[in-house]
Amino acid sequence: MPILKTISEKKAKGKVKKIFDTIKKTRKINTVPNFWKTIAADPDTLERTWDSLQQVMKKGSLDPLTKELIYVAVSMTNSCEYCIRSHSLAAKKKGMTDKMLKELIAIVGMANETNRLVESYQVEVDKLLK
């Protein structure tokens, strides 16, 4: 159970209702996912998070799929189940195949290994890299 009372779509009012409607329209979904209903307990956090994500995830020099893949990779490194599942689904909708997901996971695994090898051996940064 979440730590604070979730705001159902029925009970949403004012700013929260408006953002819920925007989320459903923008994402082309019929129900608001738990993440948004849960953080709606704090309407300011709901609004700031939605606006920030819209800005950060919009098409730029990186295409939307690549951006989702990066999001999934961070969520895997942080072991956040909800985030792994929801952003994997979002990535699939944007074209991620199972094969891509497997390659992504393999990289996440290796990066976590070599990150620790670097710290364990205390590898010095090459002059070239500074």
Add this chain to the structure above:
Amino acid sequence: MPILKTISEKKAKGKVKKIFDTIKKTRKINTVPNFWKTIAADPDTLERTWDSLQQVMKKGSLDPLTKELIYVAVSMTNSCEYCIRSHSLAAKKKGMTDKMLKELIAIVGMANETNRLVESYQVEVDKLLK
């Protein structure tokens, strides 16, 4: 200073020398980066890591640039300076622009924020996502 004696290119022999040569040829570089010279203290780890990275980072369903971006994102989440710098350089060689890097960092930041929002609020996984 690294925690174990680094193997210089001059002192490299046998398996280590062979891998050093392969690294320089494959990566088209003139000197072996510190990471490889440092983990060469353990030739088995050197060999396993090089072979694994070759397999994981080769072109697949994900192109090599996307793979490097994912590597950088994990390294940023783990705060590994060497890994951030070396894989950013590798990504640049494969086409990453400064604009892409900025967008990548913005996602890494936001993902780390929403990962913690999810855990803090104890958001429940939507049935749809299971």
Add this chain to the structure above:
Amino acid sequence: MPILKTISEKKAKGKVKKIFDTIKKTRKINTVPNFWKTIAADPDTLERTWDSLQQVMKKGSLDPLTKELIYVAVSMTNSCEYCIRSHSLAAKKKGMTDKMLKELIAIVGMANETNRLVESYQVEVDKLLK
């Protein structure tokens, strides 16, 4: 299921029983929480942890509520569900309102974001700060 046999209140003897009694009296609760019953598998760890927490969490320059809020913030950053739930409850007993909790979570989220922005950009420490 815990990884080692939990000590029920009925089976508690000697040092463990004494600490269980102290916990209930100090905290004004009727049953010993799972955390204590579980680590009681190792009476030395039980005793050291209880004594350390008593020392660290006692009223000092920081009031007990502020101390609990800090505890919750660390637990959220580490994604420890049990710790989030138990220390949130403790904080509520010491006066934390839902509004405070929402503000706390918002800070935890932002701090985790800017911590990663700092590492990703490799921001240099200002001379003033050293």
Add this chain to the structure above:
Amino acid sequence: MPILKTISEKKAKGKVKKIFDTIKKTRKINTVPNFWKTIAADPDTLERTWDSLQQVMKKGSLDPLTKELIYVAVSMTNSCEYCIRSHSLAAKKKGMTDKMLKELIAIVGMANETNRLVESYQVEVDKLLK
């Protein structure tokens, strides 16, 4: 050295210059700290981060000092030197004494210990806490 070109106060233009001026005025400081000059490489991230922090850190149910203490605690858990130093300074300006800082660190240490004890023993969440 930062991974992207820092924007000096002299070179700041348009949106960046405006935010730099706001930072100095709001914080009553004469020079812009490295964090802001570094993330100014991405004006959107600069603006979003400044606005978000203003919202999150403003006086609410939690007073500004308590908010800074929470920020410091998260930064310590994430081992982010810049963030520890800059938010400790901010906390001092808002009234944090050395004694408070010592108590804060003691809690951060203990919370990191007990978070791991909980995960290591796989403590079950008490029914009461769900």
Add this chain to the structure above:
Amino acid sequence: MPILKTISEKKAKGKVKKIFDTIKKTRKINTVPNFWKTIAADPDTLERTWDSLQQVMKKGSLDPLTKELIYVAVSMTNSCEYCIRSHSLAAKKKGMTDKMLKELIAIVGMANETNRLVESYQVEVDKLLK
């Protein structure tokens, strides 16, 4: 539910079947654990991980039990339930007693505390240690 389709022993073919058989024979077990059936979704990752673990965990200067204890300690620090449970079982098979496990957990807890004390206080590395 895992994020990708698990490969049951019945459906395993070719390289995957061969590795499944090797796992059962080497480990003297009758069924393939979920970890291997799950990562078998990516046969290359299955093979690389099995081979790497065989190399890393084989008897060397450190005996197999000590190696498992180290594996458990890392898994506890990363709060990975599956890894804690599976490597604890492996350690038990190699001779770990409950008393050893309790001592191990106590160290994991303390190390996580002092690691954060070091970062919080920004302790400087002694000249002697560099």
Add this chain to the structure above:
Amino acid sequence: MPILKTISEKKAKGKVKKIFDTIKKTRKINTVPNFWKTIAADPDTLERTWDSLQQVMKKGSLDPLTKELIYVAVSMTNSCEYCIRSHSLAAKKKGMTDKMLKELIAIVGMANETNRLVESYQVEVDKLLK
């Protein structure tokens, strides 16, 4: 520079001086390492940490060397340079060879990789393991 004033051996008085003397005598060293001089800013934390470490690291079912190896492995996973260097030195004094250290690092690397594979694939805990 540490975040709080370090207590030099000359300035140590009372409880702090006594613990400094005990540290030097117990560890058979001539100077107090920075860790202890730094946390001595908070004599209660100094005392609690020293006492706790004495209890946790004493010979038990696990021998002192194995205990140090576990400490090093946790510190590597947390990327704590000071802790890696100081506990590696302590481990060397207790018999750790360079070969052991290399094997230890290889395990730390692999464990960090497989921990993330487990979370990325969302591997389910085998019934046998619960």
